[in-house]
Amino acid sequence: MMMISVNKLIKRFGPKTILRGLNFEVGSGEFVALLGPNGAGKTTFLRVLASLSAPSLGEVNIAGFRLPQQSAAVRQRLGVVLHQPLLYGDLTAEENLQFYGKMYSLSDLGDRIVEILDLVGLRGRQRDLVRTFSRGMQQRLSIGRAVIHDPDVILFDEPYTGLDQDASSMLDQVLLKIAGQGKTIVMTSHDLSRIAELASRFDVISRGVIAASANRNQVGPNNLLKFYREVVNVH
Amino acid sequence: MSISPVKAYFRSLTAIVWKDLAAELRSRELISAMLVFALLVILIFNFSLDLNPRTRQEVTAGVLWVTFAFAGTLGLNRSLAIEKDRGCLDGLLLAPVDRSSIYFGKAVGNLIFMFLVEAIVLPIYSVLYNVNLFNPGLILVIVLGSIGYVAVGTLLASMAVQTRTRDVLLPILLFPLVVPVLLSAVKASTGFLEGLPMTEIWGSLNLLVVYDLIFIALAFMFFDYIVEE
Amino acid sequence: MTTKPLALKILDVTSIVLLLVASYLVFFYAPMEMVMGNVQRVFYFHVASGWVGFLSFFIATVVGVIFLRTSDLKWDTIGLAAVELGLVFSFINIVTGSIWARPIWNTWWTWDPRLVTATIMELIYAAYLMLRQGIENPVRRARFGAVYAILGFVSVPISYFSIRIWRTIHPVVIGTGDPDALGSFNMTAPMRVTFFFALFTFTVIFIDLFWNRVRLGRFTERIEQLKMKVMA
Numbered sequence: 001m002m003m004i005s006v007n008k009l010i011k012r013f014g015p016k017t018i019l020r021g022l023n024f025e026v027g028s029g030e031f032v033a034l035l036g037p038n039g040a041g042k043t044t045f046l047r048v049l050a051s052l053s054a055p056s057l058g059e060v061n062i063a064g065f066r067l068p069q070q071s072a073a074v075r076q077r078l079g080v081v082l083h084q085p086l087l088y089g090d091l092t093a094e095e096n097l098q099f100y101g102k103m104y105s106l107s108d109l110g111d112r113i114v115e116i117l118d119l120v121g122l123r124g125r126q127r128d129l130v131r132t133f134s135r136g137m138q139q140r141l142s143i144g145r146a147v148i149h150d151p152d153v154i155l156f157d158e159p160y161t162g163l164d165q166d167a168s169s170m171l172d173q174v175l176l177k178i179a180g181q182g183k184t185i186v187m188t189s190h191d192l193s194r195i196a197e198l199a200s201r202f203d204v205i206s207r208g209v210i211a212a213s214a215n216r217n218q219v220g221p222n223n224l225l226k227f228y229r230e231v232v233n234v235h
Numbered sequence: 236m237s238i239s240p241v242k243a244y245f246r247s248l249t250a251i252v253w254k255d256l257a258a259e260l261r262s263r264e265l266i267s268a269m270l271v272f273a274l275l276v277i278l279i280f281n282f283s284l285d286l287n288p289r290t291r292q293e294v295t296a297g298v299l300w301v302t303f304a305f306a307g308t309l310g311l312n313r314s315l316a317i318e319k320d321r322g323c324l325d326g327l328l329l330a331p332v333d334r335s336s337i338y339f340g341k342a343v344g345n346l347i348f349m350f351l352v353e354a355i356v357l358p359i360y361s362v363l364y365n366v367n368l369f370n371p372g373l374i375l376v377i378v379l380g381s382i383g384y385v386a387v388g389t390l391l392a393s394m395a396v397q398t399r400t401r402d403v404l405l406p407i408l409l410f411p412l413v414v415p416v417l418l419s420a421v422k423a424s425t426g427f428l429e430g431l432p433m434t435e436i437w438g439s440l441n442l443l444v445v446y447d448l449i450f451i452a453l454a455f456m457f458f459d460y461i462v463e464e
Numbered sequence: 465m466t467t468k469p470l471a472l473k474i475l476d477v478t479s480i481v482l483l484l485v486a487s488y489l490v491f492f493y494a495p496m497e498m499v500m501g502n503v504q505r506v507f508y509f510h511v512a513s514g515w516v517g518f519l520s521f522f523i524a525t526v527v528g529v530i531f532l533r534t535s536d537l538k539w540d541t542i543g544l545a546a547v548e549l550g551l552v553f554s555f556i557n558i559v560t561g562s563i564w565a566r567p568i569w570n571t572w573w574t575w576d577p578r579l580v581t582a583t584i585m586e587l588i589y590a591a592y593l594m595l596r597q598g599i600e601n602p603v604r605r606a607r608f609g610a611v612y613a614i615l616g617f618v619s620v621p622i623s624y625f626s627i628r629i630w631r632t633i634h635p636v637v638i639g640t641g642d643p644d645a646l647g648s649f650n651m652t653a654p655m656r657v658t659f660f661f662a663l664f665t666f667t668v669i670f671i672d673l674f675w676n677r678v679r680l681g682r683f684t685e686r687i688e689q690l691k692m693k694v695m696a
């Protein structure tokens with residue numbers, strides 16, 4: 001069974017059609033990079049997968065459940081990291097995680113929170129207000145928030161935006177740990193060099209559909225830019 | 236490790252209320268803004284109306300409710316703006332719970348803040364103007380009126396915060412809709428303060444309850460449409 | 465869609481003719497009222513426009529509900545047209561009410577519950593337009609508009625009753641047949657004819673303007689669609 005299965009997805013915003021019959025499949029444990037020019041529909045597609053945006057037409061299945069009919073079941077198994085950290089500035093890191101833990105109906109929160117803080121490298125900072133965190137730290141905590149309920153599928157929308165070299169490296173570490181846990185990951189990114197190392201598959205979105213898809217074997221990290229340019233120019 | 240959906244619903248509702256209280260306890264921005272504003276409004280009323288003690292008695296209910304209505308919009312705006320900040324509303328929408336628990340969580344939080352402000356303003360007004368406001372009937376009216384105000388206010392604030400005109404828009408949207416609350420609350424409050432017989436007050440109380448029920452139901456029904464994409 | 469349908473052209477002409485006839489009836493045919501004099505003639509337009517204003521807002525609410533269920537933007541165009549027209553006719557209602565009040569009670573404004581409720585309704589729908597102004601996304605704009613229109617419409621009767629409960633201070637002053645109303649009068653047959661004719665005329669004018677406005681809305685939408693095609 002495919003972890004993510006999207007069939008003829010159409011998404012309209014009033015008169016504008018952003019996604020035009022998009023097909024997409026991801027097997028369990030795969031790490032798929034979604035590339036594409038601005039306006040191609042990457043973020044829109046990600047928001048549909050994240051259950052934040054309902055499909056206008058077509059089928060979206062995640063972890064065996066249908067969107068939007070079975071949204072609650074999907075959300076329990078889904079973690080989402082967006083541009084914005086989705087964290088409350090006036091609460092501490094610990095309190096933020098506690099809040100989300102409760103929203104996902106977790107028990108034994110205390111231990112779980114320690115685990116998460118270790119995972120994202122923020123162990124000493126749990127009592128600090130998120131307001132005082134740098135962008136990199138907020139991003140890492142955001143990932144902690146996203147995986148606190150141990151989801152099967154994790155979505156990332158441009159996670160490297162606004163991070164400097166050090167912060168990006170730390171983010172790499174966290175991502176490798178998560179990927180190592182066998183999670184299914186879909187990530188959009190502009191930073192081709194970074195994502196070339198991490199992903200097992202590269203899909204290119206252009207004009208609201210998946211224009212091309214290639215495995216790590218077919219397109220090595222060095223050729224990724226070339227591959228991307230070719231697809232976008234032709235499509 | 237899954238718990239019943241009903242428990243999950245209440246768990247998320249209380250989690251939201253708790254989070255808002257905790258954040259406010261730390262920053263105290265919301266309460267202090269509402270309080271200072273409320274006290275300023277009361278002072279301005281005093282200077283601009285310059286009333287003799289008897290007339291003052293008659294306008295007490297009106298002054299109080301206008302104060303609460305204006306201070307209330309500050310609280311509502313701020314409460315929903317927090318969720319817009321750093322994209323937190325998406326965080327709430329990603330949780331595997333019914334959307335209405337988000338609405339009720341925010342509404343209960345807003346109601347608590349409103350009660351807090353009212354609880355502080357009443358004694359201060361009592362002292363400043365030598366009016367006895369410790370009247371159980373008055374308290375009842377304040378509770379009923381605040382519930383109606385917050386029920387509609389939370390929904391409208393959720394809308395206003397997603398527009399360009401944000402802060403300016405909420406009072407414009409809210410005040411025409413809460414006219415029944417303000418009118419009935421003032422009439423009932425005055426009735427209780429002046430010790431009028433229940434027959435005079437009953438109609439207004441009734442109207443408040445009807446309004447509260449109708450608008451809680453409507454807000455609950457429409458919240459989904461306001462937050463979905 | 466590009467040329468005006470014949471029916472609409474006929475309706476345009478009919479509306480103008482009816483308005484002329486109604487005006488004749490109001491100013492020349494209807495007898496002068498004993499107590500209030502000529503100013504009472506305003507009453508015919510006052511009630512007619514009030515009725516149309518209310519009808520318009522009612523349509524906006526129903527259409528709002530339909531939109532929320534179907535998500536079809538064409539209902540939003542209709543809803544917007546209804547609100548705009550409602551605003552205009554309600555405004556006429558309020559102003560004529562004020563004109564009527566002036567010579568009788570020597571004041572431009574009476575706190576008559578119906579007049580106040582009409583004003584609140586007007587403010588609600590003005591707020592509706594301001595709400596829409598602040599939203600870019602057409603779907604969200606339509607959705608928020610529909611929700612607010614419905615909430616607004618439901619609050620109006622409740623507002624009316626809450627103002628009535630204030631009655632002891634501000635009695636109902638405008639109207640016919642209400643024994644407490646100070647400005648009441650009994651209608652003779654020619655007055656009745658004029659009254660109903662005015663109602664009918666305004667309803668026809670409303671339908672004509674409404675149809676024209678919805679057409680305008682559709683044209684605007686079409687232009688937006690074409691713009692987007694060209695820019696893509």
